[in-house]
Amino acid sequence: MGMPRRRPRDDEYLLTGLLRHTVCDRNMSPAIGSGGSRIYVCRTGCPRVVVAAPLERTLLLRALIRAHMALYGIGRPGPILIAGLPGVREAGDGTEVSAEETRRWQGCPPLDRRGMLRAAFVRIDIDEYGKPRPVWRHRAEGSAGEGRGPA
Numbered sequence: 001m002g003m004p005r006r007r008p009r010d011d012e013y014l015l016t017g018l019l020r021h022t023v024c025d026r027n028m029s030p031a032i033g034s035g036g037s038r039i040y041v042c043r044t045g046c047p048r049v050v051v052a053a054p055l056e057r058t059l060l061l062r063a064l065i066r067a068h069m070a071l072y073g074i075g076r077p078g079p080i081l082i083a084g085l086p087g088v089r090e091a092g093d094g095t096e097v098s099a100e101e102t103r104r105w106q107g108c109p110p111l112d113r114r115g116m117l118r119a120a121f122v123r124i125d126i127d128e129y130g131k132p133r134p135v136w137r138h139r140a141e142g143s144a145g146e147g148r149g150p151a
Helices: 052-072 099-106 113-120 137-142
Strands: 019-021 026-032 038-042 049-051 080-082 085-088 121-126 132-136
Touching: 038 052, 049 052, 052 099, 052 113, 052 121, 052 132, 099 137, 113 121, 121 137, 132 137
Parallel strands: 019 121
Antiparallel strands: 019 026, 026 038, 038 049, 080 085, 121 132
16 A cells, blocks of 8 residues: 555645646646656646655756845856947846845845745746746846856
């Protein structure tokens, strides 16, 4: 007799409400996988499953790096040359930090992992191959487009 399945608690899943399966165009939900592992599933009947822990770790690291960059200016490339003009940074290169983004990061307690992810990402699209495509909040704010950043 196997262990009874328990309903996953939302606080155990950092990406609840952020993951969207692009094939079904629906949000992915937390679930318990075989062996009790934490997973996210598409509840539309499609077989897409994403293991929670490695994806959460990777995205949290990206969020923390962005927060550090926004708050302390660490990791930003120096001024670059454009058309022979020194000290001009190319617009839209993803390194600009708005005052609003800085305020958002300042208001997020560093130990609030879920808050850090929500401060960093609008959503995370999971493509047909299971690869995450994060939509960065700072890029979505600064552009008229979707705000899709590199994975």
